[in-house]
Amino acid sequence: MTALERLEVAAVTLQRGARALLGGLSFDAVAGEAVAITGANGAGKTSLLRAIAGFTRPVSGQIRFLGADGELDADATRREECHLVGHADGLAVGRTVREELVFAVRWTGGDATAAIDGARRLGLERLLDLPVRHLSAGQRRRVVLVRLIAAPRRLWLLDEPLTPLDADSRAHFGEIMSAHLAGGGVIVAAVHDPLPISARTVAISG
Amino acid sequence: MTPHSTLFRRELSLAWARGGGPLLTVGFFASVCLMVPLSIGAAPGRLSAVAGGITWVGLALASLLSLDRLFERDFESGALDLVNLGPLPLETICAVKCAAQWLASCAPLALAAPVAAIGLGAKVETAGLIALTAAIGGVAFAFVGGAGAALALVSRRGGVLIALIVLPLLTPPVIFGGAAIANFAAGLPWTTGLILLTAYALAAVALTPFAMAGACRNALS
Numbered sequence: 001m002t003a004l005e006r007l008e009v010a011a012v013t014l015q016r017g018a019r020a021l022l023g024g025l026s027f028d029a030v031a032g033e034a035v036a037i038t039g040a041n042g043a044g045k046t047s048l049l050r051a052i053a054g055f056t057r058p059v060s061g062q063i064r065f066l067g068a069d070g071e072l073d074a075d076a077t078r079r080e081e082c083h084l085v086g087h088a089d090g091l092a093v094g095r096t097v098r099e100e101l102v103f104a105v106r107w108t109g110g111d112a113t114a115a116i117d118g119a120r121r122l123g124l125e126r127l128l129d130l131p132v133r134h135l136s137a138g139q140r141r142r143v144v145l146v147r148l149i150a151a152p153r154r155l156w157l158l159d160e161p162l163t164p165l166d167a168d169s170r171a172h173f174g175e176i177m178s179a180h181l182a183g184g185g186v187i188v189a190a191v192h193d194p195l196p197i198s199a200r201t202v203a204i205s206g
Numbered sequence: 207m208t209p210h211s212t213l214f215r216r217e218l219s220l221a222w223a224r225g226g227g228p229l230l231t232v233g234f235f236a237s238v239c240l241m242v243p244l245s246i247g248a249a250p251g252r253l254s255a256v257a258g259g260i261t262w263v264g265l266a267l268a269s270l271l272s273l274d275r276l277f278e279r280d281f282e283s284g285a286l287d288l289v290n291l292g293p294l295p296l297e298t299i300c301a302v303k304c305a306a307q308w309l310a311s312c313a314p315l316a317l318a319a320p321v322a323a324i325g326l327g328a329k330v331e332t333a334g335l336i337a338l339t340a341a342i343g344g345v346a347f348a349f350v351g352g353a354g355a356a357l358a359l360v361s362r363r364g365g366v367l368i369a370l371i372v373l374p375l376l377t378p379p380v381i382f383g384g385a386a387i388a389n390f391a392a393g394l395p396w397t398t399g400l401i402l403l404t405a406y407a408l409a410a411v412a413l414t415p416f417a418m419a420g421a422c423r424n425a426l427s
Contacts, residue, residue: 053291056427082291088284092216094223103216107209107292 002067004081004154006030007052007186012061014047021047024061027202031154034177034187034199043204045190046087049157052188054078065155077155083108084157089144093133097124100132101146110151118150119143122172137164149176156180158189162196170196209293210302217306220279224272228314235268235315239322254327258336258387261323265315265340265383266376269347272311273372274365276303276355277418281425290426300418301411304352312344323387332391339383339400342407346379349410356421378406 008028014021021044029035037045050056052063054074065077091100097119105115119125122142127135135143141164148156156177162170174196177187181197189195222228242260243253280286289299319340320333328336354372361367386399 050426053287055287055290055423078291079293084287084291086284086287088282088287090280090284090286090288092220092279092283092285095216095219099216099219103212104288106207106212107289109293 002069002072003184004031004065004072004077004186005068006066007155007188008062008064008066009048009052010062010064012048012051012058012063014044014051014056015059016044016047020059022204025202025204026061029186029188029200031184031186032181034181034189034195034197036195036199036201037188037190037204038192038201039204045204046159048204049084049086049159049188049190052155053082053084053157080109081154082157083148083151083153083155084159085141085144085148085161086159089140091132091140091143094131096129096131097135097143098128101128101143101150104144104147105150108147108151108153110147114150115146118146121149122146122169138166138169141165142169145173145176148180152183154185156185156187156189158187160191161189162191162193210298213289213292213294213299213302214306217303218310221272221276221306221310224275224279224310228310231268231271231311232314232318234271235264235318236322238264238267239326243326250327254329257323257326257328258332258391259384260326261319261328261336261340261387262343262380262384264322265319265343266347266373266380268315269312269344269351269376270369270372272307273351273355273368274358276307276352277359277422277425278355281359281422286422286426290422296419296422297415300352300356300422301349301415304348304414304418307352308344308348312348313341316340316344328387329391332387335390335396335400336387339386339403342400342404343379343383345407346403346410347376349407349414350375353414353417353421356418356425359421359425379403382406 006028010026011024012022013024039045051058065072065074101115101119102112119128124142177197239260290296316337320336323336324330351372354368357371358367382399382403386396389396
């Protein structure tokens with residue numbers, strides 16, 4: 001499979017309950033580009049990210065993944081090239097940080113060594129043997145971010161990635177995002193606060 | 207390390223801790239089996255006639271215990287999102303979860319079942335068959351129970367709903383397993399019960415992952 005070069009969202013309308021969201025939203029994101037999705041609470045930012053991740057099917061419009069030689073298989077791309085960082089962080093509170101990290105990184109295509117290196121880079125090495133339930137919100141978010149650097153995938157879907165992070169961690173995460181873009185990655189982030197990197201803004205209304 | 211074993215190890219460690227773990231499940235099973243002689247009296251002939259049947263009812267009830275957390279925890283924590291963006295299809299993920307549930311909950315029950323049955327007055331010769339049928343029946347319990355747990359994801363009172371969905375579907379293995387043990391103890395042909403039980407378990411393994419995956423997709427969307 002060739003690498004993802006372009007994400008294309010074409011005239012997408014989503015539905016939540018009886019309510020239509022997005023109203024035919026179109027944008028695209030090419031390799032090396034970050035797109036910041038902005039909009040009021042309930043406008044459909046999270047739903048859009050989940051639709052790109054393949055959890056929700058649009059009622060109309062298309063979400064396509066394109067490589068150098070044309071359209072890529074959407075399911076395979078999602079399984080192999082897509083990281084989603086959502087509100088719910090997916091960590092099992094009873095397991096240790098190390099167990100959860102190593103699982104998540106292996107599951108998304110990295111290995112245990114990369115997981116521990118990543119934890120070190122994000123300043124989590126002292127927390128590795130604690131149960132997840134002892135971590136603060138910001139620490140838990142950093143655990144999730146390790147996945148992004150330890151298991152390389154081209155497309156990052158980030159839902160309010162900065163919210164629980166302190167100033168230092170935000171700056172650090174900015175550097176991580178810049179490095180990802182420099183390596184040809186694509187970032188689509190739902191945000192209220194501006195991202196610490198330059199990003200094209202796509203505003204959606206409720 | 208294959209993705210299957212990576213996932214299985216995580217699921218097993220979660221299943222081992224879920225709902226108090228195997229000790230609680232086995233303890234519950236033992237309590238159910240202990241209540242019967244208290245309620246119907248300990249006359250040896252009366253108890254030994256129903257020992258196999260009681261054991262099976264106890265197994266079915268005890269296997270329900272930790273089901274409500276099987277998918278719910280991962281759904282609420284967002285872990286279901288994460289595994290959905292991994293190398294295996296959701297059908298396989300669901301099957302792996304049920305296999306871990308079997309090992310953490312139904313396999314310990316299969317070891318406890320002969321002890322309980324013999325304590326109730328079953329013949330010692332039946333011990334092997336009781337453990338075997340409990341292990342096979344446990345496969346059906348884990349997979350059918352998993353389907354119920356996945357279907358209950360979108361509802362508010364999931365736990366109660368699971369019991370209502372799942373218990374009727376656990377009736378056939380209870381009938382087949384109980385019959386195999388009763389016939390074996392009475393010196394009658396008993397293999398039919400075992401064969402039907404195995405067939406039911408295999409059908410559950412083959413079919414329920416599709417139901418579970420469908421229910422999970424529905425809950426995630």
